[in-house]
Amino acid sequence: MSDPQDTASAEPARSDWERKTLEQLAFATLREQQTARRWKNGLRLAWLLFALLVFWLGWSYNAPTASPSMPHTAMVAIKGEITPEGDASAENIMAAMRSALEDTGSRALVLLINSPGGSPVQAGLINDEIHRLKKLHGKPVYAVVEESCASAAYYIAAAADQIYVDKASIVGSIGVLMDGFGFTGLMDKLGVERRLMTAGENKGFLDPFSPQTEAQRKHAQAMLNQIHEQFIGVVKAGRGDRLKESSEMFSGLFWTGQQAVDMGLADALGSLDSVARDVVKASEVIDYTRHENVAERLAKRFGAAMGEASVKALRQGMALR
Template structure:
C-alpha cells in the first residue's frame, strides 16, 4: 500500500511545486508590469514638467502666428568657443527660415574673438537676409566689442542700452617676453627652425624686428582694414568721421549712437513691439547639455534658498 502511495505523493508534490512556480512567475510578471507602468508614468510626468518648464510647448504654439525670431549669442568668438560660425549660422538659418517669423533679432553679448569666425557669421547673415528678404536687428546686451561688432555690423539696425560697451574696432596680437628672466635663472633657450623667421613669436627669444614689421603690415593692418571695410559697407553714411572711430577705443551706448555705431537705445522687447510691430518673440539659442541644465537648475535652486533665507532674516531681525 505504501509503495503505491509513494509515486502518487511524488506526483502531487511535483504538481504543487509546478503550481507554486507558475504562481510566483505570475506574481513577478504582475510586479514587472506594475513597475514598468509606474516608470512610464513617472517618465511621462517628468517629461511633461520638463517641456512645461522649458517653454517648448509655449514656443511651438507661438510659431503658429506671426512672431519675431530672437537669436541669442553670448560668449567669446572662437572655432570651439561659445560663439562659432557653425552653431551661430544654424540658429540664424532656422530663425530666417521659420515660416511665420516676420524679422530676426540677434541678441549679442561678447568681448570679441576670432576675426575669421566673426567674418564668416557677418557674411552668412548678409546671405540669409538676401535669400529670405527679412530684416535683422541687433540688440546689444552688456558688451559688443571687436569681433562682436564685426557681426553686429551686418544688421539693418543696431540697438543697445545706455550702459552697453560698444566698439573696439581693431586687431591685436599679444604675448610675453621672458628673455631676461630666463637669463637670471641660468636657463639656456634652444630653438631650432627651418625658416629664418619661423620662431618670430617665441616667448623665450629676442624680438625679430623684421618679423614684427611684417606682422604689422601684412597681418594686423590688413585684418584691420578688412574689419573697417565690412563696417563701412553696411553702416555707410550712418558713421561719423570721428578720427578715433576705428582706433580700437570703446564707448557707451549714447556715445556709440552719436558716432553712428548704433541706431538707438532700446531693448529686444521694444525693438520687437515698437519697431518691428510684433509683440510675440520666439527664442533661438544653443541647446544646453543635460549636465549644464542640471548645474544651472541646482545653482538657481541654491540661490533661491539663500535669497529666501536672507529675506526671512531681514524681516525677523528688526524684532530683536
C-alpha cells in the first residue's frame, strides 16, 4: 500500500508541472502572435515605401534636360540588341519617340543607332510608328549611325528621312536567320534514346534532339523567305530611288559607312552634333531615351523580395491558425 503522505506530496508537484507547461504554451503562442504582427506591420511599411518609390519614379522619369519651349534637336538612342525586353524594345523606343515629337520645342528627331539588330517584329513596330509620327507631327526624322546599324536596326533606320553614318560604321546585313543545333547523330553514337511525345506531327520539329524532315526544313525556309521579302520591301520603300541595287545588296552582307553611302543605303557622312547643327539647325540636343535607372532596378528587386516575403508571411499565418 502507498503511503498517504507520499501521495499528498506528489499531487502539488504534478500541479506545478501542469501549471508551468501551460505557461510555456501560453508564452509560445504569444510570441508567435507577436512575430506574426511584426511581419504584417513590416510588410505594410515596406509596401508603403515601395509605393512611394514608384510614385517618385513616375514623376522624375526621364525629365527633359532643358526647357521644352527652347528650339532643340530631340534624340532617342537605339543601342544594343533589339528585343521585347531591355532599353531597345519597341515599347521603350516608341514611347520615347512620341515624347520627343510631341514636345513643341523639338525641331526634328534623331535616332542615334548603335545596334547589331534583333527582333524583326520589334523593328517592324518601330518602323511603322516612325511613319505614323512623321505624318502626325510633320517633323523630320533622321538616323545617325555610330558603330553599327545592321539587320533589324537597319530595318528601323530605313523609315528615317535621311541616314547619316561614319565612314567606318557597319551598315546592312539585310537578311533573316534562324539557328539551332542538331544532336541526333551524337545521340545515336552514345546509345541515347529520345522520348518526345507531341500532339501534332510537326510540333517538335525545332527540337534539337529530333531529326528534321525535308518538309519541315522547307516550311522553315519559306517563313524566312517571307520575312526577308518584307524586310526588302521596307528598305525599298524607305530608300526609294536612292538605292543602287545589286545582287549582293539583300544577301545579308554588310558594308562600311562609306560603302553604304555609295550604294544608297545611307545618305551622307555625319554625326549627332553635325546633323543637329547643320541639318536640323538646332544645335541644342535633348535626350528623350528611356533608361532604366538604379532606382528602378532596386524597385524591381525589392518587388521580387517583397513577393517572396509575403508568401512566407502567409504561410506562417496559416500555420498559426
